[in-house]
Amino acid sequence: MTSGLEGLLIAWGIVTGIFLILLFYRSALTRQEDDQLFIDDTASSRATEQSQLIAKVNKINPLVKVVGATSGGMILVIAGWAVYIGLNSVQP
Numbered sequence: 001m002t003s004g005l006e007g008l009l010i011a012w013g014i015v016t017g018i019f020l021i022l023l024f025y026r027s028a029l030t031r032q033e034d035d036q037l038f039i040d041d042t043a044s045s046r047a048t049e050q051s052q053l054i055a056k057v058n059k060i061n062p063l064v065k066v067v068g069a070t071s072g073g074m075i076l077v078i079a080g081w082a083v084y085i086g087l088n089s090v091q092p
Helices: 003-031 041-088
Strands: none
Touching: 003 041
16 A cells, blocks of 8 residues: 555544544434423523533534545545556556
8 A cells, every 4th residue: 555545544544533423422412302392480491401402412513514524535535546556556
């Protein structure tokens, strides 16, 4: 393998690791989310917690999409580069 391809594989591994961490974090946040409607004032603190939780999830969603798309794009570039190297190394 060429050193450029190895470096790209390492970068892809780091980006994919960050992507997985973000997915696990978002999953942990949404696990605490309730599907309830809080009507009375006694549950207002719980409603505030839920709205803060939803704000966190909405804040992290675009980051998850960008990092996931970057990881997917990088693996496509790596695959293309590997095919290119493989085709150029064939002796006629």
